[in-house]
Amino acid sequence: MSPLEWIDAQRDFLLSELVEFLKFPSVSAQPKHRADLHATAEWLKRYLEALGFTVELLEEPPVVHAYYDGPAGAPTVLFYGHYDVQPPEPFELWESPPFSPRIHNGAIYARGACDDKGQVYGHLAAWRYLHQRYGRLPLSIHVVIEGEEETGSDTLYRVLKAHGPKWRSDVALVSDTAFFSESIPTLTVGLRGLIYTEVIVRGAQRDLHSGSFGGVAPNPAIALAQIIAALKNPDGRITIPGFYDEVRKIDPAERALWQNLPADEAHYERLMGSPATGGEVGFAPLERIGSRPTLDVNGMVSGYIGEGSKTIIPAEAKAKISMRLVPNQNPQHIWTQYKAYVESLAPPGVSVDVRLLHEPAPAFETPTDSIFYKIAEEAITEAFGKRPIPIREGGSIPVLSALREAIGGAPVILMGFGLPSDAVHSPNEHFQLRQLWGGIHAAIRFYEGAAKHA
């Protein structure tokens, strides 16, 4: 039975399994979901054991590690994915509950549908096919599926130090990225690095009456606004001293390739539902996303935010501020410069506390000249009918650098099947079923292709 015939015959069964997987509220950012993370890992363990893998759950929340010992002489692929998801809030904007998966208009809706449970599931299904087709898997596979990707992969960093060298592989495969669009398949060759911070500004020891103290009280909300406003100039350039010093110039060949894509400002305005794009003046949108660093406020809170009015001057104001880094930027340099600069921007009367929320991570790149990159190209071409274009994605999978290093420096192929319209990290996240079926098909062909490359 060909992959296409098999997928066709198994659709309902495959969807029912995916629904099971998506039902776990595996939110790593929220301590109340700790037990749910564990339950999700246990589900994966049972699933993989049924396919003949030897499975261990390492540390807590568990990193699922599974190993399939393939035919002698066959290469070893390491598959990396994550079973944790972003917080679903704000709940009220979801059209159906985030952990009650719903199939609607050719897509499956749930938190994690695309990022990354739906994509991980594509590989579970591919291994099931291969197992049925050949009676065993045609190559050796290390599976590493972690539960803290969305919160900084702290546990996986530790696990990699202890176990990574035992997982030496010929190639690592990751499906946690997206096509440029439904009609333009892509292979991601670059991801940005990430520094995620919190800035806390404190003024008086308590909230104060804004009448009695307005005129003498320091206002930490205004101070925080002044700090944030000073981080970018009107052209969208980040003002942190030295921030752009190490940024690698955009390769003219890459720039030329991207100019053929329909990725103009209007494309992004449509995707975002916004009247205009933002960002750095002087670069095309794809360049701003793929090859230029950014700084964004991810959240901000101070004082009274309930209904109506409360006439206080807040004692404290907080912001979550993150930066995406591009090749050659050293995350430790940037963090040091950022922290010193933010501290220097504090007006008198307030104190500023600048913290890392997780380990800074550098940008990540994939070479396009390896045999495994070509195998991935072929697999996508067969499954989606078009040759994929190499592209740089703006997101980050911070742990990949450590993963690559731990397993011996093998190439890491970023073969993801999401779409930019999937609303990952947002309400109503979904995954197009066409991308799911095509992804399973491509994954099958990748493993078959890799197996032949003995």
Added chain:
Amino acid sequence: MSPLEWIDAQRDFLLSELVEFLKFPSVSAQPKHRADLHATAEWLKRYLEALGFTVELLEEPPVVHAYYDGPAGAPTVLFYGHYDVQPPEPFELWESPPFSPRIHNGAIYARGACDDKGQVYGHLAAWRYLHQRYGRLPLSIHVVIEGEEETGSDTLYRVLKAHGPKWRSDVALVSDTAFFSESIPTLTVGLRGLIYTEVIVRGAQRDLHSGSFGGVAPNPAIALAQIIAALKNPDGRITIPGFYDEVRKIDPAERALWQNLPADEAHYERLMGSPATGGEVGFAPLERIGSRPTLDVNGMVSGYIGEGSKTIIPAEAKAKISMRLVPNQNPQHIWTQYKAYVESLAPPGVSVDVRLLHEPAPAFETPTDSIFYKIAEEAITEAFGKRPIPIREGGSIPVLSALREAIGGAPVILMGFGLPSDAVHSPNEHFQLRQLWGGIHAAIRFYEGAAKHA
């Protein structure tokens, strides 16, 4: 029995009544407390009826109006107060629950203990004394106690239009202000006006992945920070065009009087628990509070504010921004200029919505040459042993202008007994019992003095 003897004999009883009054969670900003507002008004109605007042509850949440028809020829005093309180949040910073009043170290702790239930209660107690002492009240009294002072007095504005002219009085008396300090009694002769607004900045139609869209997404949190930062220059001057055009110059006599008060920067740093004061360069603290307008952020929220990190670019950012106005500033002019200016500050890619949360109110002043001002001076001098100093307070009681106009332009005496250290609008609000007893004493003497002024 003299007021002092009576207060001494009745302490426990008076405190038990005040505790009853403070137990109602009469938070006007939060719709869930609507029934509590009603219950508080009913409690006041029963209390006043027992003293011989004719009481009506007008509209919803009720404005308590009570009338006592005094001896022929005696003057009429209108007493104004409010029974609603500020939201108690953040609960975790209270040392005891905000609606379980606690007596500790010579003070009573509860939300509303000072602002304004404790001060209102001082008058209930004074009327009880007068009733016992004379068998009736020695003058006519209109009582107006509203339940929406903390949220803009919308209902009272309507009630005043319909009923105010029937409440014509010779003087209005308000106890909703504070002494300069425990050892420096004051009579407030000026209050600032208030404009309370909300600014909502919107970018994309949904929260976006900060990697996939960082570089092209407009960031409403950054846009809001830029708007807020642009509202003041580094000297603390507000940059709204025309904002200072109508501000009245500080009277040299008043400036000289205030220079004798121990109101230096260190005084306010101690009160606030802050390493430095803020505000406009070039003015003394008391001038900045009493005679200069201010702009403050009272609250701010955007994006993900929970634990840990969530890598989104928020779709929306909101701030509550208020201004305190001084004599001669026209609130309608300022509102118009502010709105246009904030709208003009919006960067491309975001929309800005600027709203009033309640009716703008002008600053308010009390003439110091009326007989009733002198009666209040005498009353405080007797009760607290020192002659009160006229002072301008930075807070606002927005409805007072409309009240004065509705009842025929009578002088409004601001005879309040709070202390700047009472933490009004903050966690652990309290009211010093010495101020409570002295306030009852002074109120009794004010009513007696006014009654003699036939």
